[in-house]
Amino acid sequence: MRRQILALAATAAVVAAACGGGGATTAPSIAATAAATPAATAAASTPPSAAASASEAASAAPSYSTGEYGTIKPLKPAVDLSKVGGPGEGSLNIIIWAGYAESGKNDPVYDWVTAFEQETGCKVNTKVGNTSDEMVSLIRQGGGATYDGVSASGDATLRLIANGDVAAIDPSTIPGFGDIAPFLQNAPHYVVNGQHYGVPHGWGGNTLLYRSDIVTPAPTSWNVVFDPTASKPYQGKITDYDSPIYIADAALYLKAHNPELGITDPYELTQDQFNAAVALLTQQHPWVGKYWSLFSDEIDNFKSGTTVVGTTWPYQYNDLKYTEKSPVGQVVPTEGMTGWADTWMMSSHAAHPNCMLKWMAWMITPEVQTEVAEYFGEAPANPKACKYLDATYGDYGLKNFCQDYGVNDPNFYNSIAFWRTPLADCGDSRGQTCVDYSAWTQAWTTIKG
């Protein structure tokens, strides 16, 4: 039994490492690879209209130039936190995706916690959540008073709002909120009935990864994983993300290819639309070589050729291409793609609400956004960070970061269907006719059989 427990713990650790992708990838090395590979991110940031040429990125040599490694001190945000909320309560307990609150312990260059503590007197205590669902249950602990806030991904936010776990905030009290990318300022994954339940943190997309030596010509559409004919050569070697939220990827494909279903949003599916997406995935099931839930598994399987085409986070592509030197390509298919956008939310029973508000204001400053975006290799929510990012700020710096990550490219971010909790309420005139997340979970079990 003990060995089982050990194995379990080990798995948990692996999962912990992997699940950064729910919100973002985790370790410095991850950000290092992500940031040091502009060709990779260029592919990811290519708007759908130009997707056909995006595959060129796969063969393009990395032509990055970096800043002076490690020579730049942490940036000092110019924000007066004393005016945000009331006086600080002396401490702040937050649930984070690993690496969302760096205090310079992993890399002295990346430290946005120490200065925050000095500025506000709020001592920051962090608890890493490994999955969106773990975060949901953590924030509910102690009647909601154990933790003050959470960096929630879009597949968790609406659940928290619907259950009253998180509090609405007044964005006008957060300095610099107006600098947030316009498409995020009123995004439906955290703004409900005109109320803002937090501040955006950063975002990225789930691209299509393929073995460029096997999958030829380079794919431009998700049909290489979903269409019976187009996927024919790769059947048995297709990979899917092993999570109920992947049903949205099938819905996104059907939205483009079966217009008669009338899918408007892959997270707001009526029973018929949902059934069609589930049927597509059920039909596809025998062709799937291996579902992946750990990013390391996907890397192994692409390296060995066990799987050759399927959805990915940009991190796996970067690692395969630049660390493993595997022949892989990455593309944003013409149908668009799903993605994540993370939001800092405050518990409605927070014991230290002022410290949490100050933290939100701190996290969206261009300076902190710069450090976060570089450390992860994800797009910052505040495009003003580009001033530093494009000047290759730190150890993981990368020239033209914001262009490569599509930060200011409306075509790119409009092509992303950001993760959102599917609810029974469709959010439009269809009313309470949509399929909720618990049904998504059970359907996922059924699909895998």
Place this chain on the structure above:
Amino acid sequence: MTSTPIQAPPQSLRRRLLARLYRHPRLQLLLLLAPPTGWFGAVYLGSLAILFVAAFWYLDPLTSAIKHDLTLRNFQTLVSNAVYRTITLRTVGIAALVTVLDALLAFPVAYYMARYARARTRTVMFILVMLPLWSSYLVRVYAWRVILGQGGPFEWTFAQIGIPDVVLYPSDLAIPIVFTYIWLPYMILPIYAGLERLPTSLLEASGDLGARPWMTFRRVVLPLVFPAVVAGSIFTFSLTLGDYITPGLVSNSQFIGNVIYDSQGVSGNVPFAAAYATVPVLIMALYLVVARRLGAFDAL
């Protein structure tokens, strides 16, 4: 030489306590057993009780908060959706297959160890049997992925004899193969213990009475050692039944454990996870009752 009167030893508290314990063996037993049984009762049986109760709660679809009202809807889902039957049958079927394979593989090894091997060889074999347990479970499963996977030794071997493309990772076939390997020591050791207890005189008597080796094996050895095999099967069966790591790593198929894990971890649907978790509990209870009938507990 002066004689000193014998003095009664001072009655220290410790002495008095020990004396009382000595006079009351029941108290001794109580003190000895209270901590472990208390722990067992509160933590283990308590958790089980909560598990059974939680199985009747349900998850509010909108907020994914747990509602503490009693309902049968989790069990209705389990019964009405064919996929859960498939998964249960798959889990039980593979657990049974692994048990049979392990028994077939373990018996000759244990027999050699118990009846033929010299003391020195036996020690070496013991170490070899136990050796895999020194390494991490995950390492061994990942090793099998390499062995069975694309470009691995398994594929290579078959390619040498002219059968190409024998790639068993990822596939359902990989599940019993990996499990059979991983749980084998748990079958070898009980069978060895059973065989060692078998008096040589019985085998000689059987031979003297004219039985050929096969007859002796079938009529004497097997009936006497069978409880030990059943004892070993409790390990291989229950360990396979409860596992979810190996199926997830080597195949696309789900075990009961995978569904429980996903219900709990992915969707936060603890009540449904609890409801499904009662299924393996019932299966094991049934298994243990049968195993007891077969005398497995006398052989442990």
